[in-house]
Amino acid sequence: MFAVSLGDDGAQLRPLEPWQAEEFLAHMDRARDLVDPWIPFAAAAADLESARALLRGYADKQAADTGRIYGIWLDGTLVGGVMFRIFDARSGTCEIGCWLEPAGQGRGLVNRASQRLIDWAFDTRGMHRVEWIASAANTRSTAAAERLGLTREGVRRQANLYRGERHDQEIWAVLADEWWAAR
Template identity: 60%
Template sequence: MFAISLGDDGAELRPLEPWQAEEFLAHMDRGREFVGEHIALPDFVADLDSARSFLRSYAEKAANDAGRIYGIWTGGTLVGGVLFRTMDVAYGTAEAGCWLEPSAAGKGLITRACRVIIDWAIEERGIHRVEWHASSKNEPSIAVARRLGMTKEGLLRENYPHRGTRADTEVWAVLAPEWRAAKERPVS
């Protein structure tokens, strides 16, 4: 297995696979309420069987070149993850997403991990457009989209039923030429 360093703090990005279902479930249990505030992931990962099934679905997506999932570890503990919920190499599109438990929030882990996977998708897989969908109430996720240089393209009104209410979804995206241009600009 590989691990990609996410910086000097020892955080790592690694594939998240079905054999890690117990660790994934323990992580989800630690962050269930926090993670579930805006996304349904904790509702799908309720026990060991559902955790294994969820990770298996992403293993199948990876085998079919239709998605990927990666965990973020700090100090040897799984604290969050990033993924390509969808990926269509033929059309050159992908939708990135993320989650994080509260203990790891506010440290830039999601932004750093997303930079790694978006760069891989664009440079290695030829993806032209990476989308980011976020509840309009999920300010941290929207802030990540901004830090990644994405452009807000629209609002899907009340399109996402989540825990008894319908939420608006903001759609953000970055195109390959924009991504490359941003990488070439000097950091100030």
């Protein structure tokens, strides 16, 4: 398996695969309170079987070139991750997402890992547009998008039904030429 260094602090970006379901579930148990209010991702990994199924789904997406998932390890412990929730090479558009547990917060891990994914999408895969979609109430996520230099394009009012409640979604994005001009 490959690992990409995210800096001098021992942080690494690695693929998350079905065989890591036990480690992923333990991590989700630590991250659940931070992730679950915003997205069903944590609830989708409630036990070993469902954690394995979630990772298998992303392995299938990677095989079909429609998505990918990566973990962020800090000193050998899985503390978060980033993913291409949607990856549409034909249209040149993809959506990036992220999550962290408390031990990973405040270290710039999401920023560094997201930069790697965005660089890869534009430089290696020739994508045209990277999107970041978050609940408008998830200020940590929208702040991360802003720190990355993405542009807030608008709000889809009450577009997301989650746990019986409608949430506004903010759409953030960056185009390839904007990304490279800012780097």
